[in-house]
Amino acid sequence: MHEYQGQPIDELVGSGKPVLIQYYADWCGPCQMLKPVLEELSKEITDVTFYRVNIESYRDLAVSAGIQSIPTVVVYKDGKEKVREAGFKPKHLMETWIKANK
Numbered sequence: 726m727h728e729y730q731g732q733p734i735d736e737l738v739g740s741g742k743p744v745l746i747q748y749y750a751d752w753c754g755p756c757q758m759l760k761p762v763l764e765e766l767s768k769e770i771t772d773v774t775f776y777r778v779n780i781e782s783y784r785d786l787a788v789s790a791g792i793q794s795i796p797t798v799v800v801y802k803d804g805k806e807k808v809r810e811a812g813f814k815p816k817h818l819m820e821t822w823i824k825a826n827k
Contacts (some may be wrong), residue, residue, distance in 0.1 A: 729778040734786060739804035743773045743827040745779055748797045750780050753790075755813040756796040762816045766823060773800075773827050786823040800826045 738744045747763055749756035760763075760777070767775035780787040780795060790799065799809040800823070803826070809824045 726764045726777060727747075728775040729786075730774050731783070735804065738801035740774065741803075743807075744776065744801045745773050745823060745827075746776045746778055746790075746799050748778050748780050748790065748792045748799070749795055753795050757799075757826070759796045759798075759813050762819055763813075764817065766794060766820055770820070770823055770827070773823060781786065802827070 738746075745763075747759065749760070751757075763775055764779075767773075767810045778786060780792060794811045796813065796821075797809055797811045811821060813819075814822065
């Protein structure tokens, strides 16, 4: 799982491989609960690239992505948003959701 470092988002999601981005904040309890779930899944689902975006550091990106609550997980495919989900999900539900939407 990669921490977003400010690279152009179009380059990130247009890599040809599905990209999952978790929008989070350090003060968000459900975000912190989701972090280890996504870290594990990033090692198991290797055909998806996983990123985390701290909305406190990259507020403009969160606004342009239409993030209204956190955690929000967005899957991008072929450079376009495919699906998003807000809130915490346990590992088995998140795994099913990712595999169905990659």
